[in-house]
Amino acid sequence: MYNYSDQSTFPARCSCLLFLTKAQRMVHKADLVIIGITVGLAVGIVIASLVFFGIRWYKKRAHLRRCANDRSASTLPIRRNGLNTSIDSSASFSSSVTMNGSDQPVQKPQHSWWNNHSKDPFASASGIPRYPYKDIQKGTQNFTTILGQGSFGPVYKATMPAGEVVAVKVLASDSKQGEREFQTEVSLLARLHHRNLVNLVGYCVEKGQRMLVYEYMSNGSLENLLYNDEKQVLTWEDRLQIALDISHGIEYLHDGAVPPVIHRDLKSANILLDRFMRAKVADFGLSKEEVFDGHNSGLKGTYGYIDPVYISTNNFTTKSDVYSFGIILFELITAIHPHQNLMEYVNLASMSPDGVDEIIDTKMADTCSTEEVRNLAKIAHRCLHKIPRKRPLIGEVSQAIVKIKQQRRRLVKEDTMSFIGDDLSRAVSRIECQQVELRRLASMEERQNE
Ligand SMILES: *[C@@H]1O[C@H](CO)[C@@H](O)[C@H](O)[C@H]1NC(C)=O
Numbered sequence: 208m209y210n211y212s213d214q215s216t217f218p219a220r221c222s223c224l225l226f227l228t229k230a231q232r233m234v235h236k237a238d239l240v241i242i243g244i245t246v247g248l249a250v251g252i253v254i255a256s257l258v259f260f261g262i263r264w265y266k267k268r269a270h271l272r273r274c275a276n277d278r279s280a281s282t283l284p285i286r287r288n289g290l291n292t293s294i295d296s297s298a299s300f301s302s303s304v305t306m307n308g309s310d311q312p313v314q315k316p317q318h319s320w321w322n323n324h325s326k327d328p329f330a331s332a333s334g335i336p337r338y339p340y341k342d343i344q345k346g347t348q349n350f351t352t353i354l355g356q357g358s359f360g361p362v363y364k365a366t367m368p369a370g371e372v373v374a375v376k377v378l379a380s381d382s383k384q385g386e387r388e389f390q391t392e393v394s395l396l397a398r399l400h401h402r403n404l405v406n407l408v409g410y411c412v413e414k415g416q417r418m419l420v421y422e423y424m425s426n427g428s429l430e431n432l433l434y435n436d437e438k439q440v441l442t443w444e445d446r447l448q449i450a451l452d453i454s455h456g457i458e459y460l461h462d463g464a465v466p467p468v469i470h471r472d473l474k475s476a477n478i479l480l481d482r483f484m485r486a487k488v489a490d491f492g493l494s495k496e497e498v499f500d501g502h503n504s505g506l507k508g509t510y511g512y513i514d515p516v517y518i519s520t521n522n523f524t525t526k527s528d529v530y531s532f533g534i535i536l537f538e539l540i541t542a543i544h545p546h547q548n549l550m551e552y553v554n555l556a557s558m559s560p561d562g563v564d565e566i567i568d569t570k571m572a573d574t575c576s577t578e579e580v581r582n583l584a585k586i587a588h589r590c591l592h593k594i595p596r597k598r599p600l601i602g603e604v605s606q607a608i609v610k611i612k613q614q615r616r617r618l619v620k621e622d623t624m625s626f627i628g629d630d631l632s633r634a635v636s637r638i639e640c641q642q643v644e645l646r647r648l649a650s651m652e653e654r655q656n657e
Pocket residue numbers: 290291293294
């Protein structure tokens with residue numbers, strides 16, 4: 208019995224022991240699992256928090272960067288107050304202070320990384336290349352390749368060492384503007400980019416000279432094409448496209464740029480055409496140079512294009528740009544220069560039964576439909592409204608011109624143009640007769656005014 212019991216208890220104890228070790232092992236396993244989970248959790252939390260803080264840090268940096276950009280963008284040369292150029296200079300100066308801490312760290316990595324392919328070893332902190340004076344002197348054959356006289360100084364055509372052709376605008380050298388402020392202004396101008404603006408591609412400040420380097424526009428100015436170029440006649444289609452291009456350029460300045468940029472000197476001489484005959488707006492955004500353009504009146508702008516409301520109130524608004532654009536539209540329609548009593552003709556014509564038909568540029572009479580010209584003239588009249596508030600926004604003007612173009616496309620397909628064959632020659636001679644009459648009336652009125 209004993210044996211039995213012994214025998215029976217032994218295995219029992221044994222199995223008990225076995226059970227114990229099994230349990231112990233299971234406890235160990237459970238511990239390991241718990242430890243594993245704990246460690247896993249801990250590692251997970253660490254990684255998660257690293258990711259979290261990393262993202263936060265990155266966002267903060269991005270935000271700071273955006274702030275820096277906003278801050279420097281908000282000091283773009285706004286030209287709200289015509290006379291008071293001191294506002295412009297303080298804006299430019301303050302931005303040069305705010306930018307020097309925050310902007311440079313953003314710019315530098317750009318240059319060492321993906322901007323390293325830049326051919327120009329003089330690439331500057333303003334984000335666009337700084338050209339060496341020597342290259343420009345050579346490219347302009349010692350400043351002999353003059354293209355024209357801009358509002359701020361002569362403009363030269365230059366062929367740079369790499370072969371690219373550019374236009375170099377030499378600014379008046381007796382400027383009080385320091386080099387640093389000039390660079391600030393350049394970097395602000397370089398931010399304005401649009402396919403209907405003549406974009407700044409570089410600058411040069413050396414030997415007391417300050418120059419702005421622009422893309423070269425091979426077909427010259429609209430003024431030249433309308434009044435001087437005998438070989439190249441702008442068709443109605445060309446003119447409509449030019450009107451649309453200009454309005455898109457102004458739309459970007461007024462509505463796309465933050466804060467808005469008012470051009471203040473829109474005129475056909477400041478509309479340039481590239482080799483595809485696409486129009487771009489030039490001479491925008493320069494603030495300091497106004498000082499030298501002021502002459503004695505202090506008013507900025509060009510006779511014949513200035514909004515009369517600006518002259519009387521000294522308050523230059525986007526609607527003053529819209530006014531100047533209205534004048535350019537009538538130049539496109541009539542090819543009469545504002546310096547040659549354009550508005551007299553327009554006002555006389557608007558009183559006659561045939562309206563704008565009488566003053567249509569005869570050189571394009573064979574390519575235009577009177578209906579479309581009348582529609583464009585209607586837009587131009589709205590731009591010239593005496594009360595700035597009642598003038599359309601430039602965005603509305605663009606839409607209206609697009610509408611004319613769309614209708615035109617439909618009409619051209621149906622081949623129902625207004626002037627055809629015999630009609631055309633009769634129309635041209637009629638217009639010419641009426642223009643002689645108008646010229647007589649305008650000169651009479653002028654004499655009365657004297
Ligand atoms: C220009 O603005 C300043 C204040 O910013 C003012 O003191 C000064 O009289 C203004 N000058 C003119 C010509 O309006």
